[in-house]
Structure formats: structure tokens, C-alpha cells
Amino acid sequence: MYTIKEVAQKTDVSEHTLRFWAKSGFFPFLKRNQNNIRLFSEDDIAWVKIVKCLRSVGTENKAIKKYIDLCIMGDSTILERYKIIQETKQKAKQQMRELKKQLDMLDYKEKFYQNLIENNLKDEWNPMNKVKHESQAV
Amino acid sequence: MYTIKEVAQKTDVSEHTLRFWAKSGFFPFLKRNQNNIRLFSEDDIAWVKIVKCLRSVGTENKAIKKYIDLCIMGDSTILERYKIIQETKQKAKQQMRELKKQLDMLDYKEKFYQNLIENNLKDEWNPMNKVKHESQAV
DNA sequence: AGTTTGCCTGATAGTAACTCTCAAAATTTT
DNA sequence: AAAATTTTGAGAGTTACTATCAGGCAAACT
Numbered sequence: 045m046y047t048i049k050e051v052a053q054k055t056d057v058s059e060h061t062l063r064f065w066a067k068s069g070f071f072p073f074l075k076r077n078q079n080n081i082r083l084f085s086e087d088d089i090a091w092v093k094i095v096k097c098l099r100s101v102g103t104e105n106k107a108i109k110k111y112i113d114l115c116i117m118g119d120s121t122i123l124e125r126y127k128i129i130q131e132t133k134q135k136a137k138q139q140m141r142e143l144k145k146q147l148d149m150l151d152y153k154e155k156f157y158q159n160l161i162e163n164n165l166k167d168e169w170n171p172m173n174k175v176k177h178e179s180q181a182v
Numbered sequence: 183m184y185t186i187k188e189v190a191q192k193t194d195v196s197e198h199t200l201r202f203w204a205k206s207g208f209f210p211f212l213k214r215n216q217n218n219i220r221l222f223s224e225d226d227i228a229w230v231k232i233v234k235c236l237r238s239v240g241t242e243n244k245a246i247k248k249y250i251d252l253c254i255m256g257d258s259t260i261l262e263r264y265k266i267i268q269e270t271k272q273k274a275k276q277q278m279r280e281l282k283k284q285l286d287m288l289d290y291k292e293k294f295y296q297n298l299i300e301n302n303l304k305d306e307w308n309p310m311n312k313v314k315h316e317s318q319a320v
Numbered sequence: 321a322g323t324t325t326g327c328c329t330g331a332t333a334g335t336a337a338c339t340c341t342c343a344a345a346a347t348t349t350t
Numbered sequence: 351a352a353a354a355t356t357t358t359g360a361g362a363g364t365t366a367c368t369a370t371c372a373g374g375c376a377a378a379c380t
Contacts, residue, residue, distance in 0.1 A: 045278070049327070060368055063329085068366095079375065081328060094291070097284045105366070126295035133288040140281055143274065146235045149270040157264035189354070198339055201358085206337095219347060219357060243337070 045084040055092045062092070069093045069109055072116055101136040183221040193230045200230070207247055208233045210254055239274040 052059045066082065067073060071091050084092070088150050091112075099107050111128055114121040190197045201279075204220065209229050212222050224228070236246050237301060249266055252259040 047327080055257065058368080059328090061366090064367065067330095077358090081327085093287070097287045100280065100284050101288075101364090106220065122295060122298050126292070126299060129288055129291045129295060134287050136288060137283065140230045140278075140285065142238065143278055147271065147274050147278065149231070150239075150267055150274060154264070154266045154271060157260060157267060160260050161264060167208050176195060185356080186358095196339080197357085199337090204337065205359090219346075219355090238338090 045062070045085060049081050049123055051084045051089060051092060055096060055166060057092060057096055065092075068105055098132060100141060101132055101139060102133075103132060104178055114162070183223060186222070189222045189227060189230060192227060193234060194272050195230060203230075203233060208242055208250055210250060228265065234305055236270060239270055239277060241270060275309075 046054070048059050048062055052062060057065075065071065065132075071084075071088050073085075073091075074088050075085070078081055095108055095112075098111065099105075102112075107128075111125065114128075141145050184192070186197050186200055186241070189195075190200060195203075205208065209222075209226050211223075211229075212226050217219055233246055233250075236249065241249075245266075249263065252263050252266075254259075
């Protein structure tokens with residue numbers, strides 16, 4: 045059994061956020077000791093990890109709560125949960141593509157500045173420099 | 183020259199957000215027509231794209247404003263801007279790795295449910311089913 | 321024994337970055 | 351010219367934290 049501090053370190057989720065998530069009903073089986081202090085089991089930590097996963101790909105807290113509730117309801121909701129995971133995966137893949145695109149743009153920008161620095165050129169794209177120039181759009 | 187609606191469609195950033203960004207000082211060269219209506223040039227659209235890029239990798243608006251201000255200041259800030267782009271790229275790469283990790287978890291979950299459905303098994307991980315079981319942690 | 325230290329608690333306030341609503345202009349469509 | 355659509359700014363509302371604070375409890379020093 046782990047205290048909130050240990051779980052925060054283990055999962056890289058702040059204590060504040062863990063309490064917030066607990067209050068949001070994300071850890072329905074989380075127990076307390078006789079002094080009202082939260083004690084996380086390994087299972088609770090697994091819940092933290094799945095919540096963290098869903099959050100990190102942009103799932104809203106309301107939707108996460110719904111997923112948790114489906115879990116609690118047991119076997120009859122397996123198909124529904126399966127579909128949620130599938131949709132989430134698709135969303136994550138889309139984010140991957142988007143992130144890749146932005147990384148390409150950053151790459152382009154980096155080279156742009158590199159060239160500028162190496163050749164001591166002016167930043168002709170900057171509209172402040174009133175020079176005829178091509179658009180910087182990648 | 184484009185109206186805000188056209189830019190919203192072109193860049194996939196909502197009109198609301200474009201106005202919010204404009205008010206935040208992200209498009210310092212954005213012009214208006216005689217009736218106070220914003221008219222975006224190709225350059226302004228390039229600004230929208232770089233702001234979108236920085237935002238999408240988690241750069242705070244305050245930091246974006248700082249970058250924009252550096253751009254306005256001209257050549258003397260090229261090295262500083264270069265460093266910002268480099269750091270942003272590193273951050274984006276880190277996000278890529280994190281997203282990959284979460285995608286692996288979703289893959290694992292998907293297969294877990296698939297197996298459950300195909301074999302009509304019980305969801306032994308769900309703490310609701312009081313069965314001895316291994317942790318679900320990936 | 322007393323007190324300090326440190327972690328934990330809930331309640332509440334504050335923050336970032338939108339997102340929405342609205343009413344009044346401006347523009348476009350019919 | 352009337353109707354429908356856009357654009358505008360101001361301001362309220364939302365989400366998901368994040369920080370602050372006072373108070374409780376327990377173990378460690380003095």
C-alpha cells in the first residue's frame with residue numbers, strides 16, 4: 045500500500061491532481077486508513093495509469109468517469125469499453141500524425157534559423173524587414 | 183486577403199480562438215479594413231501556423247508572445263529565437279515518446295478486451311470481480 | 321512531556337486557455 | 351430593400367488543473 049506521495053512519484057502525477065482525480069470518482073476502490081489517509085493498492089495504481097493514459101490523449105474527465113463507471117458495472121459493458129479504447133486509439137494516432145507535422149515545421153524553422161546564423165543573413169521573412177519575400181508557410 | 187472565417191477554415195483554428203490570439207498580440211501586423219474588419223494576409227496566415235505549432239506542443243501563450251516579440255525586434259534576436267525553436271523541438275520529441283507509450287498501453291488494452299470478447303472470459307482485472315489476478319499495469 | 325517537523329486533509333481561490341453568448345454593426349444574398 | 355449571414359467586442363462560462371491555507375495527526379528531536 046502506498047501513500048499519495050509515493051504514488052505521485054511512481055506515476056508522475058502530482059498529489060494535487062491525484063486528489064482531484066480521486067474526488068472526481070476516478071479511483072472507486074481507493075481505501076483510507078483509520079486516520080482518513082488514502083492508501084493506494086497496486087490496483088489503484090493501475091487505475092491511475094489508465095486515467096493518465098486517457099487524459100494524455102485528450103479524453104475529457106467526464107468521459108473518463110463514464111469509462112470508470114462502465115468498468116465498475118462489470119462484464120456486461122466489455123464491448124462498450126472495447127469500443128471506447130478503439131476510438132481513443134484512433135484519436136491518439138491522429139494526434140501522432142499532427143505532432144509529426146508540427147515537428148516537421150519545427151525542423152524547417154530550425155534549419156531556417158541555422159542558415160540565417162551561418163550565413164549572417166537577414167531574416168527576410170520577418171514583416172518588420174520591409175523586403176519583398178516569399179511566405180514562410182511550410 | 184482573407185476574412186477570419188476563411189482563415190479559420192484554412193488553418194483549422196476556430197474564429198473565436200483567432201480573435202483571442204489576435205487580442206493576445208500574436209498577429210502584430212494584422213490589418214483591418216475601413217470598417218474595422220480583420221483582413222489576414224498570407225504572412226498573417228504564416229503567423230497563425232507558427233502559433234498553432236507552438237501551442238500544439240504545449241508552449242504557453244506567454245512564451246509565444248515572447249517569441250513573437252523577439253521576431254518583431256528583428257535580426258538581433260535570431261540566435262535567441264533559434265534556441266527557442268530547438269528547445270521546442272526537444273519538447274515535441276519528448277511528447278512523441280510519451281504519446282507512443284500511451285499508444286502502446288491502448289494497444290495492450292485493446293488486445294485485452296479483444297481476448298475477453300473472443301473467449302467470452304470474465305474481466306478478471308476489474309476489482310469488482312473479486313478474483314485473484316495480476317496487475318493490469320502495462 | 322512538550323514541541324517541532326512533516327505529511328496529510330478538505331475547502332476554497334486562482335489560473336490558463338479557451339469557448340460561448342449576445343447585441344450591434346457590416347456585408348452578402350435574394 | 352429586405353433577409354440572412356458575418357464580423358465585432360465585451361463579458362460570462364467552462365475545463366482541468368494548481369496553489370493557498372488552516373487544521374489534524376504522528377513520529378522525531380529537546
